[in-house]
Amino acid sequence: MIQIQTDAAFRKRDEKASAGIIFIKDKVQHPYATILDKCTDNHEAEFMALLFGLKTVQAELSKTEMLEIQSDSKLLVSSMQKRYAKHYQEYVDEILAMLPNPELTFFVWVKDSNNRGPHDLALRALKKD
Incomplete structure (x- = not known):
């Protein structure tokens, strides 16, 4: 199984x-880690x-291997599980189009305290900017 842990600051x-x-x-x-284009909110x-994350590791993803995506964003995880987000x-749609096999992709919500790695990377990138 392949795993992507993600967070934003x-x-x-x-x-x-x-x-x-x-x-x-x-x-x-x-x-x-990277600085993102201008955003309106978290x-x-x-x-x-x-x-x-998906663009960065696209070449490493496989149509036959399970992909677990972890985030501490309830909105992101819920939206991806439902394949719908009002705003x-x-x-x-863009994320779904990038998945090698949506049927083998699982979105998992994790507590902030269990997402420290990506969180710290995002914060360091933001502080450098």
């Missing part, structure tokens, strides 16, 4: 956002963070 005063991703394949972790940043549908 959002700074409201200047609408800057960043993403932190930990990609795990064959028990090896690969950390990634929810949008969470969707953009997952898109960044972020364009992100849901």
Whole structure:
């Protein structure tokens, strides 16, 4: 199974956002972080963070292997499970289009305290900007 752990950081005063991703394949972790394009809120940043993660590791994904995506964003996880988001549908559609096999992809909500790796990566990226 392949795992993507994702989180975003959002700074409201200047609408800057960043993403932190930990990609795990064959028990090896690969950390990634980036500054995101301008966001309007933290929810949008969470969707953009997952898109960044999928784009970054696209070549490593397989149509035959299960993919677990973890996030501490209840809105992101719920939207992806339902394949619908009232205000972020364009992100849901783009994410679904990037999945190698949506039927073998599982979205899992995790507590903030269990998502420290991607969280810390996102915060460090935001502080550098």
